[in-house]
């Protein structure tokens with residue numbers, strides 16, 4: 001086990017009144033637990049605002065949980081010694097949605113991809129440049145890009161640089177938060193393929209957050225489905241996409257267009273959710289086509305469908 005998230009809660013204060021008092025909070029994570037093992041890809045799906053990025057940030061220690069803990073190799077990350085923390089940071093890396101914002105515009109490409117190597121191993125510049133050349137070749141960029149600046153690269157190329165930076169320290173886990181969403185459709189598949197190639201050669205695990213259900217289905221070993229800060233269903237890719245249990249997951253999957261006209265799906269429409277709506281019981285109640293009275297009293301404790309498949313829905317109690 002590389003990393004474990006245990007019962008994590010995270011709220012954000014919003015809307016301060018005249019006296020600066022917090023009037024409302026958005027509950028981005030509501031008791032989320034998950035574990036990530038070696039060399040596995042976990043897909044994270046759920047509509048915008050359900051807490052996917054917050055989960056990624058908590059894993060990366062970019063947000064601190066209000067309650068609950070993140071364990072790296074069995075140790076609470078909020079309580080690591082300096083050296084252990086450095087090892088954790090080296091081994092848990094990120095690729096974000098928008099390479100535009102995540103690459104320092106004043107640094108050359110070789111400096112960007114070797115920053116971590118410089119800090120961790122204090123290598124001389126010549127070696128760093130040599131290493132940068134190797135990294136660029138791994139991500140499919142020519143060495144003529146070494147001395148360029150981010151603005152001289154296309155979106156897809158910038159994301160390749162972000163991937164090179166993330167793998168420079170040979171991490172165990174990469175949190176990829178919608179790594180292709182900001183890119184042209186034509187290059188999205190190339191970036192997914194690159195991530196898969198890199199995984200194969202370096203043996204890394206991914207927490208892969210994505211809007212693209214076909215991509216998640218294709219690349220994930222396990223998938224978690226989030227709704228309003230809860231994991232409402234989790235299972236192997238096959239379980240989630242071929243033995244779908246939660247009404248919300250069914251709706252998510254039904255909304256993906258299928259190119260094959262023979263396999264028409266009934267598309268169930270879902271209106272946007274109100275992130276401030278307060279409800280007792282199941283958070284999906286107000287939008288659920290299969291709701292029952294008892295859902296209002298449900299504590300969201302998941303039911304086990306199989307060893308790997310869990311669902312938080314009273315239909316499966």
Ligand SMILES: Nc1ncnc2c1ncn2[C@@H]1O[C@H](COP(=O)(O)OP(=O)(O)O)[C@@H](O)[C@H]1O
Pocket residue numbers: 012013014026027028046047048049050051052053054055275
């Ligand atoms: N720093 C923040 N301050 C206030 N609200 C936030 C912050 N980060 C996230 N949120 C809110 O928390 C919820 C979950 O956000 P996020 O994790 O970004 O969702 P997703 O990545 O699934 O779209 C949203 O309602 C979002 O507006």
Ligand SMILES: [Mg+2]
Pocket residue numbers: 052053054
């Ligand atoms: Mg997000």
